[in-house]
Amino acid sequence: MLTTKVFIRKNKAGNFLKNIREHYLRDDINCGISNCDHCVPHLNSITPPTNENKSTLYNFNHYLILDTNVILHQMDILEEDVICNVIILNTVLEEVKHRNLPIYRRLNNVMENSSRNFYLFPNNFHIECYVAQDKLEIINDYNDRCIRKACVWYMQHVPKANFILVTDDVANRQLALKDNIHCCSVENYVAQLESAANLQDKLAHHEFQYASKKDDIFPPHLTTVEIHQGIKENKFYQGVYHASRDNFLEGYVTIEESDESLTQIIVQGRAGQNRAVQGDIVAVELFNISEWTVPSDMVLEDEGLVESGVDEVVRKETELKLSKGKKAEDKKPTGRVVGIIRRKWRQYCGILQQDGDATNLHQLFVPAERRVPKIRIQTRQGEYLRSQKIVVSIDLWPQHSRYPEGHFVRALGPIGDQATENEVVLLEHEVPHNQFSEQVLKCLPKIPWIITDADVAERVDLRHLAICSVDPPGCTDIDDALHCRTLSENTFEVGVHIADVSHFIRPGTALDLEAANRATTVYLVNKRIDMVPELLSSFLCSLRGGEERFAFSCIWEMDKDAKILNVRCHKSIIKSRKAMTYEEAQITIDDKTNNGAIAIALRNLNMLAKILKRKRLENGALVLASPEVKIHMDSETMEPLDVEVKQLFETNSMVEEFMLLANISVAEIILEAFPDCAMLRRHPSPPVTNFDPLLKVGQNLGFDIKVDTGKHLAESLDLAVKKNNPYMNTMLRILATRCMMQAVYFPSGILPRSNYFHYGLAVPLYTHFTSPIRRYADIMVHRLLAVTVGSDATYPDLLNKQKSQQLCNNLNYRNRMAQYAGRASVAFNTHLFFRNKVQDEEGYILCIRKNAIQILIPRYGLECALYLQTQKCGDVVLRAFDPVTVRLSLDSSNVQHERFVLKLVHPYIDGFSVQPLSVPSKRKNEIKNKKKINEKRKKQL
Amino acid sequence: MSRKELLSKIGLRQDGRRAEELRRIRCKLGVFTQPDGSAYLEQGLTKVLAAVYGPHQVRGGRSKAQHDAAILNCQFSMAVFSTGDRKKRPRGDRKSTEISIHLRQALLAAVKVELYPWSQIDVFVEVLHADGGVFSACVNAATLALIDAGIPLKEYICACTASLANNNVAMVDISNQEEIIGGPVLTVVALPMSAKIVHMEMFQRFHLDHLPKVLNLALQGCKDIKVILDEAVRNHVEDIGSTTGWSNTTTKQ
Numbered sequence A: 001m002l003t004t005k006v007f008i009r010k011n012k013a014g015n016f017l018k019n020i021r022e023h024y025l026r027d028d029i030n031c032g033i034s035n036c037d038h039c040v041p042h043l044n045s046i047t048p049p050t051n052e053n054k055s056t057l058y059n060f061n062h063y064l065i066l067d068t069n070v071i072l073h074q075m076d077i078l079e080e081d082v083i084c085n086v087i088i089l090n091t092v093l094e095e096v097k098h099r100n101l102p103i104y105r106r107l108n109n110v111m112e113n114s115s116r117n118f119y120l121f122p123n124n125f126h127i128e129c130y131v132a133q134d135k136l137e138i139i140n141d142y143n144d145r146c147i148r149k150a151c152v153w154y155m156q157h158v159p160k161a162n163f164i165l166v167t168d169d170v171a172n173r174q175l176a177l178k179d180n181i182h183c184c185s186v187e188n189y190v191a192q193l194e195s196a197a198n199l200q201d202k203l204a205h206h207e208f209q210y211a212s213k214k215d216d217i218f219p220p221h222l223t224t225v226e227i228h229q230g231i232k233e234n235k236f237y238q239g240v241y242h243a244s245r246d247n248f249l250e251g252y253v254t255i256e257e258s259d260e261s262l263t264q265i266i267v268q269g270r271a272g273q274n275r276a277v278q279g280d281i282v283a284v285e286l287f288n289i290s291e292w293t294v295p296s297d298m299v300l301e302d303e304g305l306v307e308s309g310v311d312e313v314v315r316k317e318t319e320l321k322l323s324k325g326k327k328a329e330d331k332k333p334t335g336r337v338v339g340i341i342r343r344k345w346r347q348y349c350g351i352l353q354q355d356g357d358a359t360n361l362h363q364l365f366v367p368a369e370r371r372v373p374k375i376r377i378q379t380r381q382g383e384y385l386r387s388q389k390i391v392v393s394i395d396l397w398p399q400h401s402r403y404p405e406g407h408f409v410r411a412l413g414p415i416g417d418q419a420t421e422n423e424v425v426l427l428e429h430e431v432p433h434n435q436f437s438e439q440v441l442k443c444l445p446k447i448p449w450i451i452t453d454a455d456v457a458e459r460v461d462l463r464h465l466a467i468c469s470v471d472p473p474g475c476t477d478i479d480d481a482l483h484c485r486t487l488s489e490n491t492f493e494v495g496v497h498i499a500d501v502s503h504f505i506r507p508g509t510a511l512d513l514e515a516a517n518r519a520t521t522v523y524l525v526n527k528r529i530d531m532v533p534e535l536l537s538s539f540l541c542s543l544r545g546g547e548e549r550f551a552f553s554c555i556w557e558m559d560k561d562a563k564i565l566n567v568r569c570h571k572s573i574i575k576s577r578k579a580m581t582y583e584e585a586q587i588t589i590d591d592k593t594n595n596g597a598i599a600i601a602l603r604n605l606n607m608l609a610k611i612l613k614r615k616r617l618e619n620g621a622l623v624l625a626s627p628e629v630k631i632h633m634d635s636e637t638m639e640p641l642d643v644e645v646k647q648l649f650e651t652n653s654m655v656e657e658f659m660l661l662a663n664i665s666v667a668e669i670i671l672e673a674f675p676d677c678a679m680l681r682r683h684p685s686p687p688v689t690n691f692d693p694l695l696k697v698g699q700n701l702g703f704d705i706k707v708d709t710g711k712h713l714a715e716s717l718d719l720a721v722k723k724n725n726p727y728m729n730t731m732l733r734i735l736a737t738r739c740m741m742q743a744v745y746f747p748s749g750i751l752p753r754s755n756y757f758h759y760g761l762a763v764p765l766y767t768h769f770t771s772p773i774r775r776y777a778d779i780m781v782h783r784l785l786a787v788t789v790g791s792d793a794t795y796p797d798l799l800n801k802q803k804s805q806q807l808c809n810n811l812n813y814r815n816r817m818a819q820y821a822g823r824a825s826v827a828f829n830t831h832l833f834f835r836n837k838v839q840d841e842e843g844y845i846l847c848i849r850k851n852a853i854q855i856l857i858p859r860y861g862l863e864c865a866l867y868l869q870t871q872k873c874g875d876v877v878l879r880a881f882d883p884v885t886v887r888l889s890l891d892s893s894n895v896q897h898e899r900f901v902l903k904l905v906h907p908y909i910d911g912f913s914v915q916p917l918s919v920p921s922k923r924k925n926e927i928k929n930k931k932k933i934n935e936k937r938k939k940q941l
Numbered sequence B: 001m002s003r004k005e006l007l008s009k010i011g012l013r014q015d016g017r018r019a020e021e022l023r024r025i026r027c028k029l030g031v032f033t034q035p036d037g038s039a040y041l042e043q044g045l046t047k048v049l050a051a052v053y054g055p056h057q058v059r060g061g062r063s064k065a066q067h068d069a070a071i072l073n074c075q076f077s078m079a080v081f082s083t084g085d086r087k088k089r090p091r092g093d094r095k096s097t098e099i100s101i102h103l104r105q106a107l108l109a110a111v112k113v114e115l116y117p118w119s120q121i122d123v124f125v126e127v128l129h130a131d132g133g134v135f136s137a138c139v140n141a142a143t144l145a146l147i148d149a150g151i152p153l154k155e156y157i158c159a160c161t162a163s164l165a166n167n168n169v170a171m172v173d174i175s176n177q178e179e180i181i182g183g184p185v186l187t188v189v190a191l192p193m194s195a196k197i198v199h200m201e202m203f204q205r206f207h208l209d210h211l212p213k214v215l216n217l218a219l220q221g222c223k224d225i226k227v228i229l230d231e232a233v234r235n236h237v238e239d240i241g242s243t244t245g246w247s248n249t250t251t252k253q
């Protein structure tokens, strides 16, 4: 069964090393074709083509065999469902893996889809397909020979089937023809495919007629060897390229490993940027100090058309040079990109440029991300695509081309359509939002789900307790519930019950891996992208009112002063009496006639929460603010009806306090049990320089804001109050929030204890335990806690510090992206709401810039710029935090980047301000609503 | 993520084996004439020579001699050319001393030393080429050499390694390349017929949950090796028999 083949490799590692490895050749490898007469049917065999590849080029049923470059370059084509019945050779797969990991992963995804009929054939281990490498043969030729050998073998092994080798390598095709192998290029194959009319648009173009040298627009890139040599000799620096958002001719490179003096190098113009694209890892050469420049504050937009030459760029480059400030002290390190170390190209969302001829084969693509250059693509459906948001990939950026060359990947839907824009938001923030795969869904429990006696035996039965949940209205993924009962005159038992998600999501299953990758549920204005399938998130895990559910309970005994006497955690079965909204809970508390168990519990909880909050604030926890808005949607048309600031009740704070307490208690428990791998959350204290904008404003307003510690900051913020401008304090807190660092997850073993601190909450230890339905970190914490209390076993990755660190990196990244995606969605819907509307709104000046005033409009949570032509006009003085009235309207002239235009209404400045609008009839209704809310608020106080 | 996987999606290892397959084992008894017993064993590319002297009188001071059993003396060494980089390996360095001691302990489990009081048995093993699983190859070679020397054993002493691929699948008989790519290596010396574990050692660690399957696979490996060794011994006996003329009594009929 086994034969051996020994081959020798020479490795250079100082000395020549003889490296001998065994290579077993097998005769038990299945060819994968299920109606083959020689092989035993195999589990993974590809069924005889049910969905044939219909092609005018080949009028018979066939299997495809691909070469490495086809996979590397044409992955977008391969992801199309029309490409079926493909044999992937192991030789090819390994080469793909070696050269491009992301492509390799995408290929694996395609192969896993059983309807596509992809089969991996380990030709290099097959006794009849193996070929030895000749001594002088270069690796590419050898691989091609392996591929041809496999083709020939297949033709002999299954004579009744047909095989087509797809390769773009002309020499390989000629050699293949000699062996009577059917072969053709990708372009040829795709063009002749019957079922895919527009597939050609997705072809990547990698070969270009090279124009003469004098047509070159960009300097050449250095070779990899030259770059490495240069970096070794400290001639070049390695760093990440970032393009400027406002100026297409400027960017900077952040240096990864360097002495502290040099962290950023500015690059300007064609020669400086030299075809680097946002995110690429590049090599830069630093100029002499005499050639350094000042970063420009100009806004330069790329106005080029698809056929336009380089003249516009040249003109703008001159403009840029002339505009430069002369001040020597403002000069920053400047350099030029000499080569690309690694491209970080991804797929980009955007639209086709609208001017020019839509029937032209070449079209220009304008990415939604401003920092990415326009991309030239070929399409035969330009007219249609101009109405669509589309996705495009970059293939290459030749020296003679003003724009990178790319290809169309897919259309997302009509521009401005809500579903389309959601898709764009999700794609641009890399939020995984595919349907859950079959494998994932297979991991779900069977319905009807019944609690067995064994379950009851393993858990503490708390079904008799008066537990209830308090959440925002319309919440279907309820992760937490509370109870409180009086033990004696002075002591209470308080319990926080969290959905036991880790009971359903077992480590290492497809479901677990998917949730770990998603990391968090993402909330868009009218859409929720779940971390776990709906059956769990909205049903089995969700602690719904009146239903028996599994929970992980954290139960304290507390005295009247909210001092914790003891704490215990265990898995339990609960039956929530009622799922309440914050408002309902508030009403229950306020209704003095209601003396039911729930009402009493809520009142006690509320009383304790207030004490807890007071204690927390005394310790120096910060009260921060950010203008959060809620968008009311018309449930039928899915159009935003109104935008309003989120309403807060006392009960919001009540729930929050107990969640914080549970998180802190659990953090302490798991850290003690797992000093090396407890998953915690820390919030680093920001460097003092972060507070500069806050300090400046504070000074102007006459407040002494101390930032040396969180406690001092909290105290000085509390003192900064002005009677005549009650919103000012909130503004200060909004500013303070922006000075903060991001809170991050980490495994305890990688940092010294002193770094565990949570600055915002002013606690030494913190973690996330209370929302396992929508955050993966909480699932990990549940698993750790379950081990601690003896109700579950450990598993390898749980105790692996490195694995935990990798997981945390992903969680942190996904969380940040989820936050950005949420904001982008709110912004889009606010825009949608304001289309064709003009309104006067109250706002506050956030800060004053050279040519604009930044204004915050709390009602919509908007922050917009009011542009000024001159610094002085009239005799009105505007200061930071002054209230103003502005006229708000939407400028939709740029389809992809709508923006708000402000005009000053009050204070009235002659020649600059506009007259106030008379209130249109529709607004009156809204004002009434607003009054109602105000009344409600008064009630609360 | 490491670029190289120990076990690919289609279930093949780097060298084309499946997870539960041993490398090719080739062995020969009686390769030298001078020692009382000798054997040569190849397990994949790991190549080992073993020689046994004795039982003979205790050398170097009678004081060491035991009244109820023979002294078992084991010595392990590696040839200068046994690994990729050539370097002098002095006899008796820490590592080889340790392996020598382990080898002695493993062999003592089956060698009936109590039959030879006041005497000594020497076992020398030399690694000609190291490609993973060196210790287990030494144990297997030493067993054959002891048999060749005609020293009574309770049963075969076999050793095998196993590891955990992709943090999930157990795989047997680890090559040097697989050791380098990573993953813990568990070495088990067992008496396969009575299913007793004589010696167990592990580099790096994995979660306890995985131990049963890895251990079972290693034990299965020991059993498979026993079959191969047994066949080699039978062939050897047959060869000797046919030359000396008493083969007719033992050969298959």
Ligand SMILES: [Zn+2]
Pocket: A030, A031, A032, A033, A036, A037, A038, A039, A157
């Ligand atoms: Zn076959």
